[in-house]
Amino acid sequence: MTLQINDTAPDFEADTTEGRIRFHEWLGSSWGVLFSHPKDFTPVCTTELGVVAKLKGEFDKRDVKIAGLSVDPVDDHKRWAEDIREVMGAAPNYPMIGDPELKIAKLYGMLPATAGDTAQGRTPADNQTVRNVFVIGPDKRIKAIIAYPMTTGRNFDEVLRLIDSLQLTARHKVATPGNWKQGEDVIIAGSVSDEEARKTYPQGWKSPKPYIRIVPQPTG
Template identity: 50%
Template sequence: MPGLLLGEIFPDFEAETTVGRISLHKFLGDKWGVLFSHPRDYTPVCTTELGRAVKMAPEFKKRNVQMIALSIDSVPDHLSWSKDINSYNCEEPTETLPFPIIADPKRDLAVKLGMLDPDEKDLEGMPVTARCVFIIGPDKKMKLSILYPATTGRNFDEILRVVDSLQLTATHNVATPVDWKLGDRVMVPPTVSEEAASKIFPTGVFTKDLPSGKKYLRYTAQPK
């Protein structure tokens, strides 16, 4: 995203959506937010992605996360396409999804938020939105951004895993290692001294011996 760094306030905006006109910051309230874009409605990869997002919406809700999608299609297209998404999930083909979809037919938001994929164009030769993911904290600051090309579908289980890590590390002075999942042990950051670690982590700290002799690979149980 041009000009926006991790930790900076995510831009507020107003937009037409499948649930009416919204202001992003007001829509998020004091919750976390996952804003994700897709190239076009009525396309195969996007349908599988939105279908998976619908299936996982209850898990995001449990984590106090507001989901909201975006593409350059119109609200009527979003609503009609929602029937296909629900049908893909073997559900009743209704226009209702558990999260709104933003309509950005003039590409104003796509340009502002750096979402356009220059290599993927519609039938008119205009670039379409890439598969962006922005995670926004309750403080309205951007916590994470991921940018996929239009040709590569996302893994929403990974996005949920990242939310778990962000929420855990926002409240505890720990880090999560490779392939970490909720409930796995976590890592003690190098900025925490041995003395402080023994007080902060009552369950104990395990330090792995390494050829360098440096005691930086330290694990502890996930804080409650």
């Protein structure tokens, strides 16, 4: 199955480092980030998990729940956490999902159905496609998918920027331009007519081209 933006994030039940969860129930009414790893005790993933642990307060501010997933058993995740603490100065402070039978990796389209049913004996290269970030909205729909190769550590500041944009555009009929950051000007969505836009933005907008309407970032 190939997942796309606006698809419902598949639900699942699994063991994690913080106990057994049912994914949709665990998310509740929050936003969510599910980020995956090809195997425990891999170097780039070790750094990523520590980075996310240090940024957890930023995700909390945005009402975003974080879950990591690696195609190894939870007991391995717990041992790996000690390495992450030693290397990065912070161990995962969010659930790490075990996927030793590869069920969730397949459910989310990160491994083919022919990949077998056990993580045992598989190398990181065998699982190299299990390197996705899924951003999930409170409606349980996938809002963004980012895939990275094993050799490139993920930029979680960019994930936070992406979430800022998604949350803003969910509240207001705007889009964010390239390289946008919190507090910068935004673009009135193309679905909004000029007549409707004048009601929301009576002060008007900048329009370098007829199809671009730039306004200050809405608040609230």
